[in-house]
Amino acid sequence: MRKLSIRDLNLAGKRVFIRADFNVPLENGQVFDDTRIRATLPTLRLAIERGGRLVVASHLGRPKGKPESKFSLRPVAVRLKELLGRPVIFSSDCVGQEALSRSQVLKDGDLLLLENLRFHAEEEKNDEEFSRQLASLCDSIFVNDAFGAAHRAHASVVGITRFVKEAAAGLLMEQELSYLGKALTNPERPFLAILGGAKVSDKIEVIENLMKIANTMLIGGAMAYTFFRAKKFTTGKSLVEEDKTDLALSLLGEAVERSFRIVLPVDHVLARSPDDSQTQVASVEATPADWMGLDIGPKTIELFCKEIAAAKTIVWNGPLGMFEKPAFANGTLAIARAVADATSAGATSIVGGGDSVAAVERSGVAQKISHISTGGGASLEFLAGEKLPGVEALTTYEA
Numbered sequence: 001m002r003k004l005s006i007r008d009l010n011l012a013g014k015r016v017f018i019r020a021d022f023n024v025p026l027e028n029g030q031v032f033d034d035t036r037i038r039a040t041l042p043t044l045r046l047a048i049e050r051g052g053r054l055v056v057a058s059h060l061g062r063p064k065g066k067p068e069s070k071f072s073l074r075p076v077a078v079r080l081k082e083l084l085g086r087p088v089i090f091s092s093d094c095v096g097q098e099a100l101s102r103s104q105v106l107k108d109g110d111l112l113l114l115e116n117l118r119f120h121a122e123e124e125k126n127d128e129e130f131s132r133q134l135a136s137l138c139d140s141i142f143v144n145d146a147f148g149a150a151h152r153a154h155a156s157v158v159g160i161t162r163f164v165k166e167a168a169a170g171l172l173m174e175q176e177l178s179y180l181g182k183a184l185t186n187p188e189r190p191f192l193a194i195l196g197g198a199k200v201s202d203k204i205e206v207i208e209n210l211m212k213i214a215n216t217m218l219i220g221g222a223m224a225y226t227f228f229r230a231k232k233f234t235t236g237k238s239l240v241e242e243d244k245t246d247l248a249l250s251l252l253g254e255a256v257e258r259s260f261r262i263v264l265p266v267d268h269v270l271a272r273s274p275d276d277s278q279t280q281v282a283s284v285e286a287t288p289a290d291w292m293g294l295d296i297g298p299k300t301i302e303l304f305c306k307e308i309a310a311a312k313t314i315v316w317n318g319p320l321g322m323f324e325k326p327a328f329a330n331g332t333l334a335i336a337r338a339v340a341d342a343t344s345a346g347a348t349s350i351v352g353g354g355d356s357v358a359a360v361e362r363s364g365v366a367q368k369i370s371h372i373s374t375g376g377g378a379s380l381e382f383l384a385g386e387k388l389p390g391v392e393a394l395t396t397y398e399a
């Protein structure tokens, strides 16, 4: 059983509602990074080729349920037009008379972009009437290509599917589900997970689920210090979640029971503060009182790179240090290169989460990664073994 795909649909002459994820960063009224727009172009092009009449919608930022010009999708319309090389019609509201009449005069292959869905509080409330209004803009065909929003039960993701005949996955959605799905159900082994970032508490479920599926996990970033505190190391001023040390200890115990290897850093780069240019490398077991760990050290890089080179499936989420600061970016960038090299040597690599994606881009190796996930939160929930409401709501394919 699989979910209906846009490839299964007959779109000629029909209005199709496409939920995209155009939640892109803007700067001075322009799209600053168009990665997410580019990621959904194959779906839009396919719908255009098939003679569909496209009604495209997205959220952008967190406008709190009312219009705010700084969260307008107008800059996205401009960029989309350049990328597609064809006109983009814009509606200044995602529901109501303007949207409806603009959708009704679309011709085959035309594209109408709706204003930010989150200008209406009903979107995040999964409101029934709002969902019905969105559905009235199409001819009972819905395509969800917004993997990044699939973990949200919102009107344009879940509610709308109750008012259409066919709810299908777009090509990006399919690609995301296929890479992440294969890693969780049928991974080539050894299966290595790399987790970093600020908090253990954000990733507990991911650690617990991957412990049942993967072979090894490398843990870096600030997360590691909660484990170090649990092991009674001194951690100085490093970021520690004091109330999660018991949990860290029980995760380490559970890993031993399951013969699952959790590999923690052995050395790290320290500074008195993130802005201090004076740094030192030391073992992780004893951090001086007024110093903090901000990156993994050279021995850890070597250790982690060896694990990466031996892996056949690699899933990476979260930076291994405070990589926004050049003095503490070394570890994360080295890991990005190692993951790319392992991929060139035959491994499948999946990188998710804004910071890790930025790291592979900054290292210039993004092209070598098998799959870069566009959805940080959604990919974490998927890796935690949770069902994504936006995927559950899609029509099941019956041949």
Ligand code: AMP
Residues within 6 Å of the ligand: 196, 197, 198, 199, 202, 220, 221, 222, 223, 239, 293, 294, 295, 317, 318, 319, 320, 321, 322, 323, 324, 353, 355
């Ligand atoms: P997350 O959103 O949980 O993936 O965390 C990402 C953030 O963690 C980034 O802004 C990093 O700067 C930060 N981070 C990673 N390692 C450290 C560290 N050792 N100390 C402080 N912050 C860190």
